[in-house]
Amino acid sequence: MVLLTDRSQKRLTIQTGEIAADTTTIRSLDWDRDRFDIEFGLQNGTTYNSFLIRGEKIALVDTSHEKFRQLYLDTLKGLIDPPKIDYLIISHTEPDHSGLVKDVLQLAPDVTVVGAKVAIQFLEDFVHQPFKRQIVKNGDKLDLGNGHVLEFVNAPNLHWPDTIFSYDAGTQVIFTCDAFGMHYCSESTFDEDLSRIEPDYRFYYDCLMAPNARSVLSALKRMGELGEVKMVANGHGPLLRHNVEELVSRYRRWSQAQTKAETSVVVFYASDYGYSDRLSQALARGITKTGVGVEMMDLKSADPQEVQELVSRAGGIAIAMPPVSSKTAAAAVGTVLAAAKSKQAIGIFESYGGDDEPIDPLLRQFRDLGLKEGFPAIRVKDTPTEATYQLFEEAGTDMGQLLTRDRGIKQRKSLDTELDKALGRISGGLYIITAKKGDIKGAMLASWVSQASFQPLGLTIAVAKDRAIESLMQVGDRFILNILEEGNYQALMKHFLKRFPPGADRFAGVKTQPAENGSPILTDALAYIECKVSSRMELSDHWVVYATVDAGRVSKSDALTAVHHRKVGNYY
Ligand SMILES: Cc1cc2nc3c(=O)[nH]c(=O)nc-3n(C[C@H](O)[C@H](O)[C@H](O)COP(=O)(O)O)c2cc1C
Known part of the structure; x- marks a missing residue:
């Protein structure tokens, strides 16, 4: 060597x-x-x-x-x-x-x-x-x-x-x-x-x-x-x-x-143009997190018949606007429009190529055909940053969630009621997970949290595969487990349960201070623990994230942790 x-x-x-x-x-x-x-x-x-x-x-x-x-x-x-x-x-x-x-x-x-x-x-x-x-x-x-x-x-x-x-x-x-x-x-x-x-x-x-x-x-x-x-x-x-x-x-x-996914989204991008392929990948990752399949197709070398086939069997369509100058891409977009059906979801974005076809007229045509918006149109005006990629990933997840919503509701209803009630007797605490990686921040409310080891000290959190914060909880990543206080958790819980649009700052209006590991500590939480992801176990719909803990602090020694009692076991 x-x-x-x-x-x-x-x-x-x-x-x-x-x-x-x-x-x-x-x-x-x-x-x-x-x-x-x-x-x-x-x-x-x-x-x-x-x-x-x-x-x-x-x-x-x-x-x-x-x-x-x-x-x-x-x-x-x-x-x-x-x-x-x-x-x-x-x-x-x-x-x-x-x-x-x-x-x-x-x-x-x-x-x-x-x-x-x-x-x-x-x-x-x-x-x-x-x-x-x-x-x-x-x-x-x-x-x-x-x-x-x-x-x-x-x-x-x-x-x-x-x-x-x-x-x-x-x-x-x-x-x-x-x-x-x-x-x-x-x-x-x-x-x-x-x-x-x-x-x-x-x-x-x-x-x-x-x-x-x-x-x-x-x-x-x-x-x-x-x-x-x-x-x-x-x-x-x-x-x-x-x-x-x-x-x-x-x-x-x-x-x-x-490929067994019941629903799929076809993502059209323009290879070798602007940041089209990279941004499409981030979008695709967001979509696949929801269990929806993705087919990527290059508009600049797309075969019309293949375009038609893919669009007709897809639940959703995402398009990166191609350059004005590409006739092949324009023809492919025309084929997409002709094959699109109402009830499909549509999402359109620009990829900072400098010479993109405009979004609005195309979006209007899809809307007129009855397609619903999978995510709001995204216009990238500067060189993409980490935040731009986060925005695209979250937009993809929104689109995937829109396409799987009915399935989720059906699954929840299908559980056996006695078992469901018994499972509901499993209770947990109320926690907010917060994380920061580079310029990207994330947060979520969690109750499927449990200590899992003494030596080293470690805990597990079950994180749904389509959570935005899942991307910040990879092996080696650091995060904070904020523990909420009994009788004093409503405001934080309400805030973090809001439906945040893609790329939104989840911490706007919330008091925080940086932890040693860089993630935000919620000032109004009862206690916090600094964690580092050590391994992850993959389950059907969640990742069980095992993290070791390095540091922590309680703000009020006599206060209790907020407990989350449930009636049924088919939701948190
Ligand atoms: C009481 C309660 C407990 C929850 N616990 C968890 C949990 O342990 N793991 C999880 O993945 N989601 C849990 N959720 C769901 C998420 O907190 C919530 O849907 C999420 O903040 C939405 O984030 P998203 O935009 O990334 O999907 C819980 C929700 C509630 C109402």
Whole structure:
């Protein structure tokens, strides 16, 4: 292993190593998160993984982020004389993997760039110079010699439209780029420590893959037609070698659950335009939190028949306004309008692209058709911030909740009454959970709270999957448990039970002070406890969040905790 460290303050290092016969990984380790991307929520940094396969011919699979320019190129030159590279395989063109393609082309002008048709088109706009290319389709093979026959697998939407996987029959390694990845930066090249990485693996899936669950299942089916897979050489995080079967099967299980959702929303975005794809992802995450499925579709390459099919079976439609200049996108929006039906929900937003079609005339047309508003139109006037992404996630959740409301009411009515009454005898206290992560704040009223361990001191809270604050209660996150006082809880309870619109400041008009962990303490609460999420157990409709506690204080030693007595067990 070679470790190089950049001189700047940011911790950027490079790790190289042999991972299989004739196969070297070049992992760019980005220890410090320096921008907000929805799937970076767990803040464990990330890695950008690139690979060199040396048969008789030599192939480089993906490059790195441009912030690694010097480090990556020096490392590459240390491993190989760049003009000797025959093929540069582009798994997809997102800049964190293809940011240095132009530099590699300068060092190796005769290299043949291998990628899906869309990837090559994107690259033409990106590198602005002629290059040799080879467009590959599903099932195409590239023989590098010495047994390294690469077979390409079409994996569109994982998570870019142009994604391909490359399977090396010689080593049984599959190169999957974003798929099966995670934003987790450590010295470990592989996944030996499953319990440490699994929250990040899941969170990354939820953010990037769940909105494309159907595409995940199609890609898994194609992967199944290959030979045995011994290693998944992903593009982010540790490579999968010890838990290949387990982690791949989780993608299958989670995606099957997504596609079984009774209702779905189709989210139309414009790839490569403004912040359309990122904001759509945040929206999609908010929707999937409610158990509603999502289908993402790129307006700029949408097939009219597919648009029509998706819209006709969806419960809701969300549209990111495309650029005025895109005729294909305008035609696709026309197809959406023609296929839309009353009773569907609609939500429209701008993505700060600079040249968006206006929202109002389109929204009016949907309303005239009888569609109900899934969330109020969102107009992004500045570069998106953390708060913008929160707004989109909450808007998505609102839309999902609108579509599942009737189901929830039905479920509540369907419980057996005697059992229901007996369950209602389980009581709890009244608490407000408050959390702050970066610029984002959240709060919720809770009563399913219980101490759960002595050593270390810990407690559990059952948090419904579609709670806004759920995103701030990931493993490693900190929050405050505010304990309400008997006889003095009404005002706080009433305030936090209000229905807050997406992105609203839930603390407006409430007295708070910052805790040591940064989250707001409610001044009028009886006591508070500082907590850190240690693990989460997934149930059908809730996450049971287990947190250890570091500090706490009671404001009135003789006062009692507010108790919540219930009559029935089918609500809190
Ligand atoms: C008495 C009471 C206790 C509650 N306890 C919980 C709880 O333990 N967990 C939970 O997820 N929601 C609980 N809720 C529901 C949420 O507090 C409430 O719906 C939430 O604040 C709405 O937030 P949202 O906008 O994120 O959906 C409770 C509600 C009430 C009325």
